[in-house]
Amino acid sequence: MSDNNLPTLALLGNPNCGKSSIFNILTGLRQKVGNFPGVTVDKKVGITKLADQSVKVIDFPGTYSLYPTSKDESIIINTFSNPSDQNYPDVVVYVADVTKLEPQMLLLTQILDLNLPVVLALNMTDLAEETNLTFDEEKLRQELGIPVVAVSGRREENFDKLKEAVFQVYQGINHLDQSHNAFYKLSENEKHIAKEINSVIGSENDYRSLIVAHHYSDLNYLDGSQKSQIEEIVNKFDYNELRGQIDETMARYNRFTPIVKSAVRKSNEEARSFTDKVDRILTHKIAGPIIFFGLMFLVFHAIFSWSSYPMDGIEWMFAEAGTFLKSNLPDAWYTSLLADGVISGLGGVLVFIPQIAILFLLISLLEEIGYMSRAVFMFDNIMQKFGLNGRSIVALISGGACAVPAVMATRTISNWKERLITIMVTPLISCSARIPVYTLLIAFAVPPIMIGGFINAQALMFMGLYLLGIIGALLSAVIFKLILKTEEHSFLMIELPPYRKPNIKNVLLTVREKVEAFIFQAGKVIMIISIILWFLASYGPGQQMEQAREEAIELAQKRDLNEDETEDLIASKQIENSYAGFFGKAIEPTIEPLGFNWQIGIAIITSFAAREVFVGTMATIYSIASKEDDEVTIRNKLVKATDPETGEKVYTVATSVSLLLFYVFAMQCMSTLAVVKRETKSWKWPTIQFFFMGAMAYLSSLIAYQLLS
Amino acid sequence: MATLASLKEKRSARILSFQDDRIASKLLSMGILPGSMIQVVRKLPGRGAIYLKANGYGIALRNHEAASVLLEEQS
Numbered sequence: 112m113s114d115n116n117l118p119t120l121a122l123l124g125n126p127n128c129g130k131s132s133i134f135n136i137l138t139g140l141r142q143k144v145g146n147f148p149g150v151t152v153d154k155k156v157g158i159t160k161l162a163d164q165s166v167k168v169i170d171f172p173g174t175y176s177l178y179p180t181s182k183d184e185s186i187i188i189n190t191f192s193n194p195s196d197q198n199y200p201d202v203v204v205y206v207a208d209v210t211k212l213e214p215q216m217l218l219l220t221q222i223l224d225l226n227l228p229v230v231l232a233l234n235m236t237d238l239a240e241e242t243n244l245t246f247d248e249e250k251l252r253q254e255l256g257i258p259v260v261a262v263s264g265r266r267e268e269n270f271d272k273l274k275e276a277v278f279q280v281y282q283g284i285n286h287l288d289q290s291h292n293a294f295y296k297l298s299e300n301e302k303h304i305a306k307e308i309n310s311v312i313g314s315e316n317d318y319r320s321l322i323v324a325h326h327y328s329d330l331n332y333l334d335g336s337q338k339s340q341i342e343e344i345v346n347k348f349d350y351n352e353l354r355g356q357i358d359e360t361m362a363r364y365n366r367f368t369p370i371v372k373s374a375v376r377k378s379n380e381e382a383r384s385f386t387d388k389v390d391r392i393l394t395h396k397i398a399g400p401i402i403f404f405g406l407m408f409l410v411f412h413a414i415f416s417w418s419s420y421p422m423d424g425i426e427w428m429f430a431e432a433g434t435f436l437k438s439n440l441p442d443a444w445y446t447s448l449l450a451d452g453v454i455s456g457l458g459g460v461l462v463f464i465p466q467i468a469i470l471f472l473l474i475s476l477l478e479e480i481g482y483m484s485r486a487v488f489m490f491d492n493i494m495q496k497f498g499l500n501g502r503s504i505v506a507l508i509s510g511g512a513c514a515v516p517a518v519m520a521t522r523t524i525s526n527w528k529e530r531l532i533t534i535m536v537t538p539l540i541s542c543s544a545r546i547p548v549y550t551l552l553i554a555f556a557v558p559p560i561m562i563g564g565f566i567n568a569q570a571l572m573f574m575g576l577y578l579l580g581i582i583g584a585l586l587s588a589v590i591f592k593l594i595l596k597t598e599e600h601s602f603l604m605i606e607l608p609p610y611r612k613p614n615i616k617n618v619l620l621t622v623r624e625k626v627e628a629f630i631f632q633a634g635k636v637i638m639i640i641s642i643i644l645w646f647l648a649s650y651g652p653g654q655q656m657e658q659a660r661e662e663a664i665e666l667a668q669k670r671d672l673n674e675d676e677t678e679d680l681i682a683s684k685q686i687e688n689s690y691a692g693f694f695g696k697a698i699e700p701t702i703e704p705l706g707f708n709w710q711i712g713i714a715i716i717t718s719f720a721a722r723e724v725f726v727g728t729m730a731t732i733y734s735i736a737s738k739e740d741d742e743v744t745i746r747n748k749l750v751k752a753t754d755p756e757t758g759e760k761v762y763t764v765a766t767s768v769s770l771l772l773f774y775v776f777a778m779q780c781m782s783t784l785a786v787v788k789r790e791t792k793s794w795k796w797p798t799i800q801f802f803f804m805g806a807m808a809y810l811s812s813l814i815a816y817q818l819l820s
Numbered sequence: 821m822a823t824l825a826s827l828k829e830k831r832s833a834r835i836l837s838f839q840d841d842r843i844a845s846k847l848l849s850m851g852i853l854p855g856s857m858i859q860v861v862r863k864l865p866g867r868g869a870i871y872l873k874a875n876g877y878g879i880a881l882r883n884h885e886a887a888s889v890l891l892e893e894q895s
């Protein structure tokens with residue numbers, strides 16, 4: 112459905128006031144929510160129904176005023192100062208956190224002065240109740256002249272009322288015409304400026320023109336000649352922008368402070384007392400960082416140790432399914448396709464759902480509580496030494512789940528160099544897609560022993576790989592810092608929101624959504640690749656497959672092999688001569704110094720679609736290559752994998768470590784490259800990223816293999 | 821001249837003026853104006869970031885950012 116002709120409802124408000132929560136309730140969509148200023152960095156569109164009218168709902172990034180200081184916020188100024196913008200709203204729902212209403216009136220009165228139809232939604236009324244804060248909606252309604260609805264995004268309360276109020280405003284009822292009674296009265300000088308800009312941009316609203324006078328250089332809808340005309344006007348009247356902003360802000364406060372005082376009872380300070388107590392510990396000079404690393408350790412520990420039973424269960428299920436298919440379907444090509452291609456490919460990957468669910472559960476809990484901005488505060492100083500910003504830590508932590516949203520989260524970093532470096536190094540942080548590869552291969556690199564009786568050696572290796580990713584990210588950040596030059600100033604300046612009880616429903620929904628995305632997206636890719644692979648591995652060019660078969664039988668007779676061994680030999684000779692074998696062999700010379708054979712070569716090629724495909728690919732190749740009736744798990748298949756010529760095991764410690772290192776560093780994710788291209792607006796940076804990560808991967812694997820073998 | 825960077829932990833003072841436009845703009849947006857009270861909640865060692873409270877907001881500023889905020893002399 113095209114939503115371009117529908118009326119537009121904009122959700123606007125300060126960061127972290129609950130816009131996305133309300134968006135989700137109105138549209139039924141699942142926009143990301145979290146207790147951190149700047150969770151939403153791009154506008155997001157959905158549809159809702161008001162009475163019988165469908166309307167387009169836009170969730171905007173949060174901003175404190177119409178004087179934005181970062182890129183995500185400047186989206187707003189481009190839309191709201193341009194009535195011909197395709198997202199310019201027909202009606203605004205101004206969301207305000209009722210527990211700190213006063214400062215949020217600034218943006219509200221600015222929007223009202225733009226003469227937009229507004230409904231004020233007082234959110235977080237459940238918190239107000241808990242803290243005995245009382246407010247008088249009627250009073251606000253009278254003083255502001257706009258409809259006011261108290262809602263709770265957490266309890267999903269009063270949304271019918273909100274919709275009704277919005278619908279009325281949309282129909283032109285209750286619309287406060289602000290043109291003659293603006294909250295901010297422009298100074299004489301500002302009036303002159305506004306009048307002249309009015310004629311340049313064809314505006315009738317003085318306040319809009321004043322905003323344009325402030326931001327014209329960032330406004331995309333103005334052409335070059337308009338910008339230079341406005342520049343002339345601003346210079347002619349000798350307009351001091353900061354002075355103007357101070358005067359406007361103070362004038363507005365003078366107007367609305369009495370209104371808020373009369374309508375809300377409770378000081379802002381008291382509301383933070385709980386947060387202050389917690390912060391005495393969590394941001395403590397010494398205890399703070401210790402707690403942070405303790406938490407991170409806990410996350411990794413949980414990923415590894417909580418997941419073993421559910422993983423065994425899933426593995427068993429897929430093995431049973433494969434056996435069932437093989438024993439109940441005729442021995443035909445499609446049975447092989449299903450059992451060897453699809454089922455084993457899928458099973459090899461879906462087994463990692465428990466680990467991915469745990470990772471997302473813990474990271475979204477940290478976000479919901481409000482801990483992320485504390486980490487930003489504590490590590491800003493260290494991050495700067497690496498050319499990063501405190502905010503980079505949010506990208507780096509969420510990069511542990513997936514690099515795609517992490518790269519988008521960098522929009523809150525206003526300094527281009529710091530943002531670019533964060534984007535470049537975030538994919539080095541081990542994401543959830545690497546978990547399958549790590550878990551599978553660690554078993555070959557490290558024995559399952561307990562060090563000192565209680566530390567699981569494999570878990571330690573797992574953590575070591577994550578650590579390696581982090582070190583790799585920080586070191587490359589330093590190198591980028593030395594290479595890239597910028598004159599731009601860098602800022603920290605971040606709000607530390609009050610701690611909140613996590614919304615468990617939100618957290619669980621996030622986990623479910625991520626797991627579903629993993630199943631469907633990864634599942635789709637794996638399905639397609641499994642089928643292609645199955646084909647490539649089962650058929651070969653010309654008569655080669657037949658010849659390989661005959662040669663294998665001859666060889667088997669010469670060696671006096673039994674029936675099973677003969678079958679295996681035939682299968683492996685055949686796959687070697689298949690199309691897949693052909694591709695793998697083509698890159699074998701390049702990867703041989705790393706200890707990889709052509710089977711691994713195939714898996715590396717397919718991994719460029721997405722890393723988790725590695726496991727599925729291995730499963731498919733080895734299922735086809737062994738003609739046993741019993742479906743065994745992929746782990747067992749790899750254990751048995753031997754080089755048919757020499758009879759040596761393929762997965763030695765050296766090969767496994769080398770392969771692990773390759774997956775730690777290599778850029779094998781098309782989605783990440785695509786999002787980096789989008790965020791940096793050029794192919795230059797994803798290309799550089801691909802090659803520098805590739806070089807790191809190749810060199811570290813080479814060194815490791817040569818040392819270990 | 822007293823700046824916010826020189827204010828001790830747990831102490832409060834009144835803002836006199838701003839010297840950096842970007843910092844000023846952001847603080848103004850949060851309703852933190854000349855004349856507002858501002859409190860230092862925590863200072864990290866090694867000229868690290870400073871955790872401040874004003875107008876009901878918790879805010880983190882870098883040391884040099886805080887140095888651009890001038891304070892009224894305490895009486």
Ligand SMILES: Nc1nc2c(ncn2[C@@H]2O[C@H](COP(=O)(O)OP(=O)(O)OP(=O)(O)O)[C@@H](O)[C@H]2O)c(=O)[nH]1
Nearest residue numbers: 126127128129130131132145149150151173264265
């Ligand atoms: N107690 C309570 N918490 C709420 C309510 N609405 C939202 N929250 C929480 O407030 C936090 C911020 O909510 P979001 O919906 O992400 O806020 P936002 O305005 O979209 O934030 P940005 O995108 O960062 O600007 C989350 O932790 C929510 O769970 C509410 O009515 N009551």
Ligand SMILES: [Mg+2]
Nearest residue numbers: 130131150151
């Ligand atoms: Mg949001």
